Amino acid sequence: MRRDSRLSGVLHILLHMARQSEPLTSEALARAMATNPVVVRRTMAGLRDTGLVHSEKGHGGGWTIARDPARITLHDIYLALGKPDVLAMSNRNDAPGCLVEQAVNEALGSAFAEAEALLLRRFSEVTLAQLSESFDRRFAKRGADFALETIHAE
Amino acid sequence: MRRDSRLSGVLHILLHMARQSEPLTSEALARAMATNPVVVRRTMAGLRDTGLVHSEKGHGGGWTIARDPARITLHDIYLALGKPDVLAMSNRNDAPGCLVEQAVNEALGSAFAEAEALLLRRFSEVTLAQLSESFDRRFAKRGADFALETIHAE
């Protein structure tokens, strides 16, 4: 099963966006995510629709953060991405007629639900601003040139 | 992302196996899982190699449980299946040079690890015997004909 890394990728570019005021184009963001500008637009569309980011066309256009990073949690971003699957496993059959399978589903289902709830709770406890501060600490330790274009250049 | 339901499927047929002493053929198990006999053998191969089940060739052959169900946990089965992915999400890059992405990875990674650990802990707390008892309670409530062949017939 291929694992979904959109949340990770989106967080990465959101943090870069949070650290500068000028809009960043899909093309620049695509370089940072090592992907295609269209994939960036497609992924960011959900964040735009839920008001987390803003996009502007034309000269000087691109993407900017539309809300205070201290008021954006990982859970907000998870929702904006369309609630992607959290777990790679699931029950085989949601409404089995077989009582044996019902017993299996109940046990597995409650374990799955607990793990998923834990992860989403963690997501709601972390803000973009906290991640940015975490970056600041790393930067203070081993400062260097971390301009988006420079660090992600090939 | 397609979700893995092998654990669910395997538990289902293990419970059926635990409730009768004669060996069950791959073909009979495949009917219960609505799949193919070869898929069953492939999936069960890991359980056989770790000693959870036994297989016998020839007339009267098939699959039987090789250990006391009270001593088989869901975690044992998870291991026998080759530790399939638990989470559908992951970090985009395991060892990024970008400090921004490192900050993201740390936050997401610890949340992922907690959720995965919780699920595996739950797995190790549940035995096949407990699931079988759960079935017994359901059966007592609305008893019917639960022979493997009957209940899964089309």
Add this chain to the structure above:
DNA sequence: TCTCATGTAACTTTACATGGTACATGATGA
């Protein structure tokens, strides 16, 4: 020795996320 059943390699099919192309829309600036 015939039949039944597993063991397994190899191939095909299916599902789906991602990658990529094309073009419409709209904003900016000369």
Add this chain to the structure above:
DNA sequence: TCATCATGTACCATGTAAAGTTACATGAGA
């Protein structure tokens, strides 16, 4: 006004992993 830049999005191509399938070897009864 017109050329340019950037997003919006429909549509198609591609890569990949799980599941399904076929084929045949192996071994165990009857």
